[in-house]
Amino acid sequence: MPLTDHSDLFASFHEDGFNHIIRHIMTQRPSLFNYSTQDLASPKYEPRLCSKIEFHLAVQEFNNPLVTVLPYMPIIGYTGPYGLSYTFQLTEFLVDFHPGNLITLPTELNPPLNEQRIALKGKVCGGVSCPEREITDKLIDELIDIPQDPTGKDRPDPEPPTKPIPSRKVECFCLELYATLQVIRSNGFIQLRLDGLELVDILPNGLENSLECYISTSLRLGILPKVRIALNDLVFSMNDFITIAPAPVTGDIPFNPSVSNNQLNAFLNLI
Amino acid sequence: MAHINLAASEKAFKGLFENLRDSLAVSTSDSGSFGPFTASYSAGIRLEGGSIDLKDSPDEVHISELDVVIDPLTLTLGIDLPEICVGGWCIIPSPFGGCWVRLPEICIFSANPDITIPLDLSGIITSEISGAFDIDASYFTNPAHAGMSDHQAFFSGNQHEWQFFLDPIWIDFDLIDISDTVGNILDSAIEFAIDGLLGWLPGWVRDALSWLLGGIVDVVRGLLDIVDDIDEWLSDLLGVSFGLFDFILTWVADELAKNFPIFKFEDPYPILAPAPGQIPVLVPVLNVDVDIDETELIISGDIG
Structure with a gap:
C-alpha cells in the first residue's frame, strides 16, 4: 500500500x-539530562558526577553547559549557610515503538506494550555528597542559634543554603527505570508524554513510589517538554518548499502521529 | 530497514515541482547580421503549467505541457535598403550638350541600416517542454564549510546539503504556435518605420518611390527573406539563427539538473533548533536514496 494513501506527505x-x-x-x-549543585558541576567540562558525561565537542566550543545547576539541598533543622551537594543524571535512554521488541517491560507496567505506545528504558544515577564526621563536628561550633522571639511568634524560615558542605565523595547509586509513553502533537510540535514509570527493585514500596513520583514529575514537566521536535523537522523542512499541515484524524488516519510497526509516523497534507 | 522514510504523493510532488518551476526565470539576448539585415533580440523566459506523472520501473518523473512563456520578447530588425535616387532629370537640355536645368536629385536609403524596426513579440510564441527525469540525490559539499565545525557552519549558514534534482533522461522543446498577429505586427512596424523615414519627402517623391518599388513593405519583406510564412521565418530566425529554443532547452535542463533542487535539506540536520545557551541538535543523515513509484516519491535515509 502506498505510504501516502491517506495523506499528501508521510514521514x-x-x-x-x-x-x-x-x-x-x-x-x-547534556544539561537536559545532567543536574547537580554548583560545586559538583565544576570544573565546567569535568564535573564530579556519578556518571561520566559524554558530550559533543561543539558543546564546549560554544560554551554550553554540561550540567544544569540546582540549589544546595537544605539540611533539616540546620539554619546555617551550608547545604548538601547532590547530583541527578539520566544516563541511558532507549525507546521501543509498538510492538515492543527491544525492551522487556516489568510487570508493573502491564506488558505487552499497548498499541500506539512507546516503551522506554533508562538509567538514572544520583547521589548525595555526604560530609565526613569531622566536618559536621566543626560546623556545629559555627551554628548560629536564632533565639526564640520573646513575643512568642514563630522563628523566621531559614534562608536557603548558599554553600556546600565540604566532602570528599558523592555516594552514588544507579537505578534502572522503565516507562511507557505516548506521542502527542501540540502546537506544531511532537513530544513524548509519560504514561507510567517503574523503578526496579526498590524497597520499601513507599520509597520506590516517592522516587517514581519525583522522576515522573521531572520527566513530565522538566525534560520531555524540552525534547519536542517540530513537526516540520520531522519532514526535513519540507514546509520551506510547500505549505503543509498535519492531516486530520479520520477513520483512515486514526492517530496522527501514530506509533506502529516499530515506527513513529506522521501524516501531513498540503494546504 | 531505513531509519527514515519521507513520502510525497504525486500531488505533493506537483507542489514541489510548481515551487521549483516558479523560481525559474532567465533573460537572454543576442544579435547577428544576416545579409541585408541585422537582428537583435531580448527575451525573458519563465515557465508555467505542466503536468506531472510519476512512473515506476524504471523510476521516472514525466513532465508534459510545461509552458515556456517568452515574455517580454523584443526583436529589432535593422534593414539596409538599396539606395534609390529620384529626380535629377534634365528639364532643359543645353543645345551645346549637357543640361541647363535639372530636377533636384533626391537619394534615399543611403544609410546602413536604413530603417530600424522594433517588434514587440511578447507572448506571441506558444511553446512547451516535455521530458522524462530521474531524481538524483546528490550531496552538496559546501566549500564555505571548509575549516568549520558543523555547528559553526550551521550558525553561518554554510552547511552541507542533501539535494534532490530532476535529472533529464530526455527533454524536448515543442514550438506549438506563433500567433497570426505577428504578420500584422511586422507590417505595421515596417509602415511606421517607412513613414518615419520618408515622411519628410515631397509627395511626388513618395509616389515615385512607391511606383518604383512596387510597395515598400513588400520590399522590406523580401529583404528579410519572408516569402509567405512569416511564422516560419520568425521560427527560423529565433530558433535556428539565434538558437533561442536550444538555449531554452539547455537552460531548463541545466537548472533542473544542477542548480535548482526540487527539495533539499541540511546535513547534519537540525532536529532541535538552537535555544538560549544551547546549540542546535544536529543529526547526520546517511545513505539517502530515492525511489519513485506510480503514486509517490519516497526518500529514505539513516541517522548516523
Whole structure:
C-alpha cells in the first residue's frame, strides 16, 4: 500500500533511527539530562558526577553547559549557610515503538506494550555528597542559634543554603527505570508524554513510589517538554518548499502521529 | 530497514515541482547580421503549467505541457535598403550638350541600416517542454564549510546539503504556435518605420518611390527573406539563427539538473533548533536514496 494513501506527505522514523536521535540529543544537550549543585558541576567540562558525561565537542566550543545547576539541598533543622551537594543524571535512554521488541517491560507496567505506545528504558544515577564526621563536628561550633522571639511568634524560615558542605565523595547509586509513553502533537510540535514509570527493585514500596513520583514529575514537566521536535523537522523542512499541515484524524488516519510497526509516523497534507 | 522514510504523493510532488518551476526565470539576448539585415533580440523566459506523472520501473518523473512563456520578447530588425535616387532629370537640355536645368536629385536609403524596426513579440510564441527525469540525490559539499565545525557552519549558514534534482533522461522543446498577429505586427512596424523615414519627402517623391518599388513593405519583406510564412521565418530566425529554443532547452535542463533542487535539506540536520545557551541538535543523515513509484516519491535515509 502506498505510504501516502491517506495523506499528501508521510514521514516515518524507525525506532533504531529515533534512538540515534536521542543519543545525539543527549550528547549535544547534556544539561537536559545532567543536574547537580554548583560545586559538583565544576570544573565546567569535568564535573564530579556519578556518571561520566559524554558530550559533543561543539558543546564546549560554544560554551554550553554540561550540567544544569540546582540549589544546595537544605539540611533539616540546620539554619546555617551550608547545604548538601547532590547530583541527578539520566544516563541511558532507549525507546521501543509498538510492538515492543527491544525492551522487556516489568510487570508493573502491564506488558505487552499497548498499541500506539512507546516503551522506554533508562538509567538514572544520583547521589548525595555526604560530609565526613569531622566536618559536621566543626560546623556545629559555627551554628548560629536564632533565639526564640520573646513575643512568642514563630522563628523566621531559614534562608536557603548558599554553600556546600565540604566532602570528599558523592555516594552514588544507579537505578534502572522503565516507562511507557505516548506521542502527542501540540502546537506544531511532537513530544513524548509519560504514561507510567517503574523503578526496579526498590524497597520499601513507599520509597520506590516517592522516587517514581519525583522522576515522573521531572520527566513530565522538566525534560520531555524540552525534547519536542517540530513537526516540520520531522519532514526535513519540507514546509520551506510547500505549505503543509498535519492531516486530520479520520477513520483512515486514526492517530496522527501514530506509533506502529516499530515506527513513529506522521501524516501531513498540503494546504 | 531505513531509519527514515519521507513520502510525497504525486500531488505533493506537483507542489514541489510548481515551487521549483516558479523560481525559474532567465533573460537572454543576442544579435547577428544576416545579409541585408541585422537582428537583435531580448527575451525573458519563465515557465508555467505542466503536468506531472510519476512512473515506476524504471523510476521516472514525466513532465508534459510545461509552458515556456517568452515574455517580454523584443526583436529589432535593422534593414539596409538599396539606395534609390529620384529626380535629377534634365528639364532643359543645353543645345551645346549637357543640361541647363535639372530636377533636384533626391537619394534615399543611403544609410546602413536604413530603417530600424522594433517588434514587440511578447507572448506571441506558444511553446512547451516535455521530458522524462530521474531524481538524483546528490550531496552538496559546501566549500564555505571548509575549516568549520558543523555547528559553526550551521550558525553561518554554510552547511552541507542533501539535494534532490530532476535529472533529464530526455527533454524536448515543442514550438506549438506563433500567433497570426505577428504578420500584422511586422507590417505595421515596417509602415511606421517607412513613414518615419520618408515622411519628410515631397509627395511626388513618395509616389515615385512607391511606383518604383512596387510597395515598400513588400520590399522590406523580401529583404528579410519572408516569402509567405512569416511564422516560419520568425521560427527560423529565433530558433535556428539565434538558437533561442536550444538555449531554452539547455537552460531548463541545466537548472533542473544542477542548480535548482526540487527539495533539499541540511546535513547534519537540525532536529532541535538552537535555544538560549544551547546549540542546535544536529543529526547526520546517511545513505539517502530515492525511489519513485506510480503514486509517490519516497526518500529514505539513516541517522548516523
